[in-house]
Amino acid sequence: MSTKDEDYEKQQPPSPTKSEDDNDFPDAEFGGTERRKLIEKKLIRKIDLRMSIMIIIYILNYIDRNNAAAARLRGFEADLNLKDNEFATLLSILYVGYIIMQIPSNMFLNYIGKPSLYLPACMAIWGAISCLTGITHDFVGALLTRFFLGFVEAAFYPGALFLLSKWYKRNELGLRTAILFCGNIISNAFGALMASGILSGMQGKLGHAAWRWLFFIEGALTVAVAVIAVFILPDFPTTTRWLTAEERALAMKRMEEDAGVGDEGETEGHGNGLWLAASDGWVWFFALMLTSQVVALSFNAYFPTLSATLGYNRTVTLLLCAPPFVFSAIVTFIVSRHSDKTGERFYHAVISFGVGILGFVIAIATMNTAARYISLFLMAQSYAGFVVLFAWMSNSFPRPPSKRAVALALINAFSQLGNISGSYVWPDRWGPTYRKSYGICIATSGCAIVMCWIFRMHLQSLNKKLEAEEAEKGIKTPGFRYLV
Secondary structure, three states: OOHHHHHHHHHOOOOOOOOOOHHHOOOHHHOOHHHHHHHHHHHHHHHHHHHOHHHHHHHHHHHHHHHHHHHHHHOHHHHOOOOOOHHHHHHHHHHHHHHHHHHHHHHHHHHHOOHHHHHHHHHHHHHHHHHHHOOOOOHHHHHHHHHHHHHHHOOHHHHHHHHHHOOOOHHHHHHHHHHHHHHHHHHHHHHHHHHHHHHHHOOOHHHOOHHHHHHHHHHHHHHHHHHHHOOOOOOOOOOOOOOOHHHHHHHHHHHHHHHOOOOOOOOOOHHHHHHHHHOOHHHHHHHHHHHHHHHHOHHHHHHHHHHHOOOOOHHHHHHHOHHHHHHHHHHHHHHHHHHHHHOOOHHHHHHHHHHHHHHHHHHHHOOOHHHHHHHHHHHHOHHHHHHHHHHHHHHHOOOOHHHHHHHHHHHHHHHOHHHHHHOOOOOHHHOOOOHHHHHHHHHHHHHHHHHHHHHHHHHHHHHHHHHHHHHHHOOOOOOOOOOO
């Protein structure tokens, strides 16, 4: 053997001989366990960096969805001659389009395997539609733009959840879901600050009202970020080009180990995935549970209105919207991180919902400015438990991927019924106390807590069956378990 060959042999990772059992060397293809850990750490860091742009996308997603609430403070209703429940209808119609598109969108995403193209394309379209809202002059025009905005925006969140579930293991998914959802929460703070600046400084510029500039500027920003996202977002492990062969193999191996069955190569049978999800009663149960809590979180769309009950001017009112959601984002990160580390979902969700109920009770009990502002903080942190529910959802319907894609979209789409009904929970005639509105939120959040407990009992029974099956087969090492 030449000197070059000897040097090459020294550089290669040790490999087991053919006579050695592969079970004794599970990471042989990656050069051993230690080397696999190094490759895995590098892979996760690479994916995390690229996935981080989804936080920005989600911020813009929610800003474009909720900017009507801020525009309301600067003449939106008066300029469009809105009457009675027409503003609430503008809020709710968005979720009609949102519901219609989510399931087919995720099925299509699973089929093409190119989220780096599909999600930014949808983003650019919804940004353009948001801009068009700024040129409407009546209720019908605004109604159409809001409907189609929801129709296109529907692609993002279930698609993002599905994309995360294709790369991260169950004990990693909760934190990533939380970080993504922090984009939603931060959007309420960032959107309020942006709206405050635009609405206070753009009135009358080029002959347009400030609320119109709000739609123009935020929509244009969305389109710009969409173009950038094309070059950053990853695809699925089998379709991402910038992975090395070793990284691709490891990404697929991680998913196989996490659920005890391979994840890739199962993109066929989309109709079968739809049937598997739609025929699973627990998918619908989870959808109802999520819907109940969505109604309890309906205060989000009216947060500037609730902040206005504190008695300050428009600018201060919008600025006061930011701190509760900054607090909520911090709590969400901490709760989700702890939930992932402990592998526990139920208590992390229901304790957060319980604190939110306390906030609703305080808001009902007093009109004291300080107490009501504190109640807004307690309400906002309810999103921490909501994020845990989303991670729980991804963990509870793991395979096959065609079913998971449909289940995530179906549950998320069905839960938007909560946003449709929640849009009518805060009529002006119930203000400024909104006691009836808060009472509805208490009831629906309490219902969600009870349903979480029932779902936990169901998963515990499934885990006992898995343990019994392993005992019968003489398997000593515990396999897949549902997180409860």
